[in-house]
Amino acid sequence: MTKNTSRKKQAKILRIFRKIHRITGALLFIFFFIIAITGILLGWKSHSNDIMIPQSYKGSSTNLQKWLPLDSLHKNAITILRDSISTDLSSELDRIDVRKNKGIVKFIFENHYWEIQLDGATGNVLNIGKRYSDLFEDIHDGSILDDTFSTSNKQFELVYTTLMGLALLLFTITGFWLWYGPKKLKNSRN
Incomplete structure (x- = not known):
């Protein structure tokens, strides 16, 4: 050549x-x-000053033996969802995020972007917040279309x-x- x-x-x-x-x-x-x-x-x-993801608060105890049972915390989170946010929202959970070192449990819901943080020992509400980062993640990976069309x-x-x-x-x-x-x-x- x-x-x-x-x-x-x-x-x-x-x-x-x-x-x-x-x-x-x-x-x-x-x-x-x-x-x-x-x-x-x-x-x-993580650097959005709680705009995209709610701040994680501290609970009263990191000792799991002092914590309420998870099913009691879950029932409490559902009641708070209904009373404080809306009775129309689904109570189906995406995940439960247990933060032993902070003494908290986060209940993150499936069909909307709300999160409820509870004190693991007392069940008291520490924070109710919207997780916009989960929305951005769903847009980023295309799963928002799966949610929209229920694939x-x-x-x-x-x-x-x-x-x-x-x-x-x-x-x-x-x-x-x-x-x-x-x-x-x-x-x-x-």
Whole structure:
């Protein structure tokens, strides 16, 4: 293969990579924008002065033997949800976050973004707060569509994260070649 043929082949590959990079970028721009913004917000959630995620308070005891049973705390959290926030909200739990070292239990609900923090020993309310970080996380990974359409196996999240991961991999490869290809082409002329 001659030097001229090799350069033409490298230039053709470079044009193909540029086209793939440009078309993919145009098609997926909005998704990359959403991922970038929500990623930045999630990175800052602990430094948001309780705007995105409620502060964790301290309970009266870190000794688990002094704590109320978890089912009693759960019933208390449901009562507080109904009395203090809304009777219309689902009481289905996403998770229970036990913070022994802080003496608290957080009840985080499934179908909305409310959190109720209780003192593990007394069952008293320490905080009621909205978890916007969970909303941003659901947008970031596409699971908000699974929640919206009540899918059975998080199909939207799987397709979305796979597509975005492959697109990022493609952008990395084509972006590297768009940087390295011209250097290689220039060196082949010398």
